Amino acid sequence: MISAEKIPNNVNLSSNKRLQRALEHWQPKYIQWWRDMGPQGFQDYHQVYVRTAISVDPEGWTHFEYVKLPEYRWGIFLADPVHDRRIGFGDFFGQPVWQEVPGEFRNQLRRLIVTQGDTEPASVEQQRLLGQRCPSLYDLRNLFQVNVEEGRHLWAMVYLLHSYFGRDGRDEAEELLERQSGNRDKPRILEAFNEPIDNWLDFFMFTMFTDRDGKSQLMSLSESSLDPLSRTTRFMLTEEAHHMFVGETGIARILERTCQLMKQAGYSEDVRKVGGIDIPTIQKHLNQWFSLSLDLHGSEVSSNAASYFANGLKGRAKEDTFEEHVVKNAYYNMEFFEDGKPVTKEVLMRNAMNEVLRDWYVGDCTAGVVRWNRILEQHGMSDRLRLPDRKFHRGIGMYSSFHFDPNGVPLTAEQWEKRKYDWLPSAADTEYLLSIMAEPVYEPGKFANYIAPPRRGINQLPIDFQYVRTEA
Ligand code: BYC
Numbered sequence: 001m002i003s004a005e006k007i008p009n010n011v012n013l014s015s016n017k018r019l020q021r022a023l024e025h026w027q028p029k030y031i032q033w034w035r036d037m038g039p040q041g042f043q044d045y046h047q048v049y050v051r052t053a054i055s056v057d058p059e060g061w062t063h064f065e066y067v068k069l070p071e072y073r074w075g076i077f078l079a080d081p082v083h084d085r086r087i088g089f090g091d092f093f094g095q096p097v098w099q100e101v102p103g104e105f106r107n108q109l110r111r112l113i114v115t116q117g118d119t120e121p122a123s124v125e126q127q128r129l130l131g132q133r134c135p136s137l138y139d140l141r142n143l144f145q146v147n148v149e150e151g152r153h154l155w156a157m158v159y160l161l162h163s164y165f166g167r168d169g170r171d172e173a174e175e176l177l178e179r180q181s182g183n184r185d186k187p188r189i190l191e192a193f194n195e196p197i198d199n200w201l202d203f204f205m206f207t208m209f210t211d212r213d214g215k216s217q218l219m220s221l222s223e224s225s226l227d228p229l230s231r232t233t234r235f236m237l238t239e240e241a242h243h244m245f246v247g248e249t250g251i252a253r254i255l256e257r258t259c260q261l262m263k264q265a266g267y268s269e270d271v272r273k274v275g276g277i278d279i280p281t282i283q284k285h286l287n288q289w290f291s292l293s294l295d296l297h298g299s300e301v302s303s304n305a306a307s308y309f310a311n312g313l314k315g316r317a318k319e320d321t322f323e324e325h326v327v328k329n330a331y332y333n334m335e336f337f338e339d340g341k342p343v344t345k346e347v348l349m350r351n352a353m354n355e356v357l358r359d360w361y362v363g364d365c366t367a368g369v370v371r372w373n374r375i376l377e378q379h380g381m382s383d384r385l386r387l388p389d390r391k392f393h394r395g396i397g398m399y400s401s402f403h404f405d406p407n408g409v410p411l412t413a414e415q416w417e418k419r420k421y422d423w424l425p426s427a428a429d430t431e432y433l434l435s436i437m438a439e440p441v442y443e444p445g446k447f448a449n450y451i452a453p454p455r456r457g458i459n460q461l462p463i464d465f466q467y468v469r470t471e472a
Contacts (some may be wrong), residue, residue: 003437008054008075011159018278022162026173030154033177034070037125039147041132042468043070043326048144049467050457053077053152056235064459064467072148076159079234087225089325090312097227101164105311109226110165112314114172115189116217117157118179118231122151122193123206125181130203133437136449139200141458141467146207154231163226191395192292199433200451201254201277205289207247208368213296215240216317216361222316225272240405244457248368249454252375254282256452259379275436275449279383284425286385287406290365297361298354299397300334305353317360332356337391337402340410362390393424442468 007013007027013020035043042048047066052369055058056077099110124147134140154176161169179186182194192210197203218240222233232321254277260278260439271278298305305329307329316322322451324330332352336343357454365387373384389408391399403416406423441448445464457463 005247006073008052008073009061009077010056011076011078011163013076016163019159019162022170022173024161025170026158029071029174029177029347030074030158033121033134034124034336037180038128038151039069039131039144039386040128040435042144044068046469047469047471048460049149050145051222051262051459051467053239054170056080060461061238068471069144070300071150074155075146075236076155078228078231081227085227085230086207087312088223088319089309089315090225091095091310091326092225092312093325095225096329097225097230100226101226105313105404106165108308108311110161110168110172111159111228111230111275111319112221112308113157113165113229114176116221117154117161117176118189118465119214120154120157121176122179122188122190123147123150123210125188126193126195126197126206127203129198130200130436130442132316133200133434133435134440134442135200135451136441136446136453137444137467138447138454138457138463139250139451140442142208143203144468146243146246147362149243153236153239156236160232161339164226170467173437187297188333190296192289192296195292199430199437200250201285202289204247204254205285207243208251209247209286209289209293209365210296210369211240211243211247212364213293214246216357216364219317220357223317223319225312247305248371250451252372253454254450255279255372255375256379257375257450258282259381260452261449262381263379277433277450279385281425281429281433283385284423287388287393287423288420288425289454290387292395294361294390295396297358298404300355301347301351301398302354304350306348306350309350309353310331314353316356337410356389359403362387365388388423467469 047068049064051064051073052063052073054063056079087093087095087097090188126429127143127147130143131140158173158176161173165172179188181188182196187194215237218233218237222230222237224230258271258276258279261271261274265271265274277460280366319325330349331346332349332355333344334347334352336345343462345355363441368386369387371466376383388406389404391404392406403411403413405411436450444466447453453463457465458467
């Protein structure tokens with residue numbers, strides 16, 4: 001039985017019979033999916049200290065409790081409406097926003113919502129084995145917090161599909177539970193969400209870089225003329241911030257520990273000998289997830305993106321900071337690669353909207369890497385992490401048919417084959433990471449050797465709090 005108590009919400013669920021009926025069909029399938037594809041080994045006998053959103057105001061947002069994961073109260077929340085909100089960009093600039101889906105944009109909007117929705121369960125599937133290799137109870141709890149919130153983000157998109165897309169929307173909502181990350185026959189839609197995440201270095205890089213793509217995409221969707229989409233994604237952004245915190249501080253703590261171990265080992269020693277993660281390995285994983293996440297922004301020149309913008313469906317991050325919002329006659333200087341050389345050409349700005357958002361994304365990532373490098377600097381290390389050139393290791397867009405090194409220097413296919421594992425994780429790197437993560441750390445206050453403890457615990461609790469407990 002669907003009730004407001006079971007499903008916290010601010011969408012008037014108790015008086016919306018149509019939505020209730022749709023959710024009554026979908027929710028049991030969701031729970032089955034969570035049990036089958038969610039965190040393996042942590043379904044029935046563990047209680048996790050998680051935050052549950054029970055309303056959109058700050059108090060409802062900081063509600064912490066122990067729950068068994070399948071009993072988490074996944075809710076449906078929209079950020080508060082903005083009075084007299086107007087369309088902020090594109091051909092309908094200045095008109096009132098839409099409360100219903102216009103027929104002519106139904107397919108495009110459905111496609112955007114399904115693509116966004118598909119990433120959420122995908123990430124839970126990718127991360128399902130990590131609990132068995134966790135570096136501490138604190139990290140285990142953070143993993144599960146991220147997982148339940150990705151589950152809630154799926155609910156957010158399913159709410160839109162059920163409420164605004166009728167029969168088609170209900171079918172799409174079912175299919176979101178049927179595709180599977182990495183499945184050969186029914187893969188997830190976007191490439192990065194089919195990559196395995198079986199070690200914690202990948203998890204932290206994913207939450208740093210791929211969740212940050214979530215941030216840029218959600219920021220651009222939160223500008224949408226479809227007001228319910230805008231309000232849903234605005235609330236999702238508040239959760240995304242925590243995921244990026246997990247990623248950024250996770251890598252920061254690994255760097256901290258690597259520096260300590262390097263000092264102990266006498267700087268010239270290989271830090272792997274003392275069980276740490278060496279900086280070149282960290283850099284390789286950064287290269288991997290940054291380049292995969294660049295791909296998530298789509299092709300550089302995209303008529304889809306132009307049409308989303310023209311129709312007011314998907315804008316730019318922070319649209320109100322731009323001077324001009326119709327953008328009909330503006331151009332973007334884009335770097336093409338022709339006859340083995342970079343060539344700059346003008347592209348209609350509307351067709352370059354994926355690249356404009358990618359620019360914003362690269363800037364946001366750069367700031368994060370600067371913060372990581374401060375740790376190396378504080379420890380007197382000369383090594384620095386860096387973002388690879390945006391042409392490096394691309395699978396989508398105009399650079400994907402060529403090869404480049406992390407400095408953006410073109411390579412032949414043979415040169416690339418010979419050197420790619422200098423820049424990307426090799427099977428031996430993964431094997432090493434799995435070897436130091438083989439034993440999970442479940443003792444409160446204890447941390448795996450390769451990672452430093454956090455500065456503080458969750459919700460002002462001590463670091464050695466029992467964030468995950470087994471049922472008596
Ligand atoms: N992989 O014109 P193009 C998150 C396809 S992450 C595979 O370049 P468009 C999260 C594309 O579908 C944020 N295929 O693309 C993070 C098209 O196919 P068709 C997710 C790709 O439409 C962590 C063709 O290539 N949000 O939230 O301008 C944990 C050419 O298309 C890829 C969204 O995705 C790819 N990477 O842009 C949990 C927002 N890229 O039509 C969650 C909604 C492109 O030829 N989606 N293709 O069959 C969008 O805004 C757009 O669909 C995209 C692509 C930016 C993804």
